[in-house]
Amino acid sequence: MASVQLDHIRKTHGGTPAVHDLSLEIEAGRFLTLLGPSGCGKSSTLRIVAGLSQPDAGRVLIGGRDVTRLGPQQRNIGMVFQSLALFPHMSVAANVAFGLKMRGVGAAEQKARAQRALELVHLGGFGERYPHQLSGGQQQRVALARALVVEPNILILDEPFGALDRKLREAMQTELYRITRELGITTLFVTHDQEEALMLSDRIAVMNAGRIEQLGSPAELYEHPRTRFVAEFMGLANFMQARVLHDGGATMLDIMGHRCPAPTPLPAEMMEVPIALRPERLALSDSQPGEPDGALAGEVTQAIYQGGASSYTIRLAGGALLAAREAADGAFAGPRFAVGAPVWARCQPGAVHVLKG
Numbered sequence: 172m173a174s175v176q177l178d179h180i181r182k183t184h185g186g187t188p189a190v191h192d193l194s195l196e197i198e199a200g201r202f203l204t205l206l207g208p209s210g211c212g213k214s215s216t217l218r219i220v221a222g223l224s225q226p227d228a229g230r231v232l233i234g235g236r237d238v239t240r241l242g243p244q245q246r247n248i249g250m251v252f253q254s255l256a257l258f259p260h261m262s263v264a265a266n267v268a269f270g271l272k273m274r275g276v277g278a279a280e281q282k283a284r285a286q287r288a289l290e291l292v293h294l295g296g297f298g299e300r301y302p303h304q305l306s307g308g309q310q311q312r313v314a315l316a317r318a319l320v321v322e323p324n325i326l327i328l329d330e331p332f333g334a335l336d337r338k339l340r341e342a343m344q345t346e347l348y349r350i351t352r353e354l355g356i357t358t359l360f361v362t363h364d365q366e367e368a369l370m371l372s373d374r375i376a377v378m379n380a381g382r383i384e385q386l387g388s389p390a391e392l393y394e395h396p397r398t399r400f401v402a403e404f405m406g407l408a409n410f411m412q413a414r415v416l417h418d419g420g421a422t423m424l425d426i427m428g429h430r431c432p433a434p435t436p437l438p439a440e441m442m443e444v445p446i447a448l449r450p451e452r453l454a455l456s457d458s459q460p461g462e463p464d465g466a467l468a469g470e471v472t473q474a475i476y477q478g479g480a481s482s483y484t485i486r487l488a489g490g491a492l493l494a495a496r497e498a499a500d501g502a503f504a505g506p507r508f509a510v511g512a513p514v515w516a517r518c519q520p521g522a523v524h525v526l527k528g
Contacts, residue, residue: 452518
């Protein structure tokens with residue numbers, strides 16, 4: 172395993188900037204995800220790390236070695252893409268061993284290492300089969316085994332599970348988590364799926380328009396988003412303005428008449444801030460709370476039962492819409508609040524995030 176360092180990387184495609192002065196470090200043995208929408212520059216960044224594309228400016232270092240002008244074969248990288256590119260005329264074992272064969276590894280060692288790689292992905296008895304005899308998930312495991320068999324310094328995956336159905340995708344995510352932690356391999360993963368990023372990553376870099384919008388642990392990005400873009404991309408959120416109230420030593424936020432503590436200290440001169448409210452951190456009640464801090468009052472306009480939770484759309488006074496989500500507690504066979512019902516929402520700890528203006 173090896174560290175990866177990107178030093179002021181720039182890249183344009185046909186005159187259009189794709190990566191803007193990007194600097195990033197992946198510690199050896201850590202799993203980092205580039206997360207963002209289509210066109211944000213995450214795949215362009217991955218291709219530069221892999222040696223499939225040359226940056227216009229900047230350096231790529233792997234294990235402290237400058238590899239900027241070296242090709243993929245000189246970087247000792249294992250790669251898995253959404254398009255698996257398995258050879259249909261070759262057995263599973265031969266597919267896995269292909270990279271070893273290209274490196275001049277002897278036949279006996281090829282066979283032994285391919286078998287170990289297949290056992291790692293729980294396909295130990297599938298070596299003699301052919302790709303068309305495998306399920307989509309099994310083919311994905313073969314591609315992963317092929318990437319790992321060469322004992323790469325870095326594992327790179329570009330939206331590898333995008334074509335799989337939900338159940339199979341979740342199973343492969345669990346397998347990838349197990350394997351990367353078991354091997355302690357440095358991993359760079361690209362996805363647009365925030366749930367996938369939260370599950371797999373040690374750190375996440377949220378990308379927007381070729382730049383890193385925010386970098387941190389999954390918990391840091393979800394619990395403390397700095398911008399509306401990050402808050403929106405890391406999960407459903409309500410966006411609104413709050414008045415800042417400086418009450419002695421405490422700083423409070425007034426959200427349409429509902430007062431709650433500010434999650435972070437705010438300058439005394441600040442009068443109003445943009446905020447995000449997480450739907451799952453709102454406490455709902457069918458009666459007006461007696462607390463002096465009040466609540467957000469409204470009427471349910473949509474109630475959706477999702478098994479383990481119910482999601483609501485609430486129309487507040489003035490017409491603003493509020494999303495709320497409530498975990499099922501077993502007392503109700505469906506949503507607790509019907510469409511048309513009055514409801515009061517109060518912010519629980521962790522509900523409010525103050526964003527950059």
